[in-house]
Amino acid sequence: MASNDDDTHVPGGATGTPGRLGRLGAWLDARLRFSEQIWPELAHHVPRSSASFWYVFGSATLLCFVLQLVTGICLSLVYSPSAAEAWASLEWLTYREPTGWFLRALHYWGSNFMVALMTIHVVQVFFFGAYKYPRELTWVVGCFLFLLTLAMAFTGQVMRFDQDAYWGLGIGAAIAGRFPFVGAIVVDLMLGGPIIAAETLSRFFTLHVFVVPALLLALVALHLWLVLKVGINEWPMPGRLVTRERYLEEYHQLVAEDGEPFVPDGVQKDLVFSGLVMVALVTCAAVLGPSGPNGEPDPTLINTLPRPDFWFLPLFAAFALLPAYMETALMLAAPPVLFLLAVALPFYSGTGEKSWKVRPGAWILVVTVFVTLGTLAWLGIRSPWSPQMDAWSATPTPVEMVRGRTPLQLQGALIVQSRQCRNCHALGGAGGQRGPALDDVATRLTRDQLIRQVIQGDGDMPAYGKNLLPAEVDALVAFLVTLHPANEPPARDAATLGPGVAGAAR
Numbered sequence: 001m002a003s004n005d006d007d008t009h010v011p012g013g014a015t016g017t018p019g020r021l022g023r024l025g026a027w028l029d030a031r032l033r034f035s036e037q038i039w040p041e042l043a044h045h046v047p048r049s050s051a052s053f054w055y056v057f058g059s060a061t062l063l064c065f066v067l068q069l070v071t072g073i074c075l076s077l078v079y080s081p082s083a084a085e086a087w088a089s090l091e092w093l094t095y096r097e098p099t100g101w102f103l104r105a106l107h108y109w110g111s112n113f114m115v116a117l118m119t120i121h122v123v124q125v126f127f128f129g130a131y132k133y134p135r136e137l138t139w140v141v142g143c144f145l146f147l148l149t150l151a152m153a154f155t156g157q158v159m160r161f162d163q164d165a166y167w168g169l170g171i172g173a174a175i176a177g178r179f180p181f182v183g184a185i186v187v188d189l190m191l192g193g194p195i196i197a198a199e200t201l202s203r204f205f206t207l208h209v210f211v212v213p214a215l216l217l218a219l220v221a222l223h224l225w226l227v228l229k230v231g232i233n234e235w236p237m238p239g240r241l242v243t244r245e246r247y248l249e250e251y252h253q254l255v256a257e258d259g260e261p262f263v264p265d266g267v268q269k270d271l272v273f274s275g276l277v278m279v280a281l282v283t284c285a286a287v288l289g290p291s292g293p294n295g296e297p298d299p300t301l302i303n304t305l306p307r308p309d310f311w312f313l314p315l316f317a318a319f320a321l322l323p324a325y326m327e328t329a330l331m332l333a334a335p336p337v338l339f340l341l342a343v344a345l346p347f348y349s350g351t352g353e354k355s356w357k358v359r360p361g362a363w364i365l366v367v368t369v370f371v372t373l374g375t376l377a378w379l380g381i382r383s384p385w386s387p388q389m390d391a392w393s394a395t396p397t398p399v400e401m402v403r404g405r406t407p408l409q410l411q412g413a414l415i416v417q418s419r420q421c422r423n424c425h426a427l428g429g430a431g432g433q434r435g436p437a438l439d440d441v442a443t444r445l446t447r448d449q450l451i452r453q454v455i456q457g458d459g460d461m462p463a464y465g466k467n468l469l470p471a472e473v474d475a476l477v478a479f480l481v482t483l484h485p486a487n488e489p490p491a492r493d494a495a496t497l498g499p500g501v502a503g504a505a506r
Helices: 020-032 034-042 057-076 086-095 100-127 136-160 163-176 183-191 198-230 247-258 262-266 268-288 310-321 324-343 360-382 407-418 447-456 470-480 499-505
Strands: 045-047 259-261
Touching (some): 020 034, 045 247, 057 100, 057 268, 086 100, 100 136, 100 268, 100 360, 136 163, 136 310, 163 183, 259 262, 262 268, 310 360, 407 470, 447 470
């Protein structure tokens, strides 16, 4: 009697004697039940309108993720997750290991492409209303996938362990330390101690190689399962409202009347676009190469201007530009609140119109977000508000500001230069822009106010009372009170003015 597991069975009812590959395929199919269990899922019908190039970004993101896994495994065979050896191992990978330079470039550009494609995919889903009923959970899982993708990008930057990574990690730890009550605990978990040390890199290596990819794999599997079971969103049409009572019935009717199998019909455009993405990615890797490492990390070297990778520049710029009194509140509250609003979107806007043509609020929101992020990224690249770490040594004090000055005032000019005040304050149009220019500082602050500002600090300016001797403060302020336009007198305390003058001043 023939067995149901007959090894000579050929899927699909083919007749004749199969070749070796056919027999091998039949043998595997008899045990894996591919043609019974998996093929029907791959060939499930989707709305014909969904077989569009507007629906290819999710599959292209998945391709980049697979590439990241493959190249990451190859790089981890050589990379040393040790604070003492990480930078040297990357140097070896880049310049000595065969194909190491190209592998690093593929991994770096794969990360950039993955974040970019994921961002486009999220925006497309938002525009097409694909987060609405019954795909709420699909959207929620997608939001966490986006967050984990950014986590992969950030921990990957730390893996370079160069100057940018070291100082960027320090900034991240400083932000984490602001959490009330648990700040110190969070920093300790993050760094393996109160400072960036030997355990820090091994912790981020574990996150980057094991924890985050495992979570991504689990959520990708759940996301694909939801897409298969709930269905791919149809092309949104104005006037076709989503209601909890009728949507599923209408969707299944649409698939039955105008559907096509995802494999092989619907997947064709995904394959074409993924091929184009792969060509572009390989081209970027071959032409532009990998990023860094940019100098061996050295905590004693302050002549550096760390910047994160492109995707974190808006956050970097926003945090740097925040007023001091708003820093902690917005740093800790704004990102979680915005993420929770995004996650909850299908629960407060889960029915109604899907089409972007009749949802002007969607356009306004997306344009506003991208203009804001683009502006902040541009500021993050230029960073005019960042200290210019060589302004004190590379830029001389203008001659007209020291001509005719007393010895005490000249000593103050030397302190401005030697104490690196010009890293943050411009003088004569040259220097940093983190703080206000000093050219007319005497018209804004009186002598007593200048003394208090230098000693106690205020806003973004730190206190220098413990870093300067009293004689140095006197000399510094003596020079600063001379910095005012020739036709404008310096500021004076109202208490020192005569009664008539004081009344007129009021």
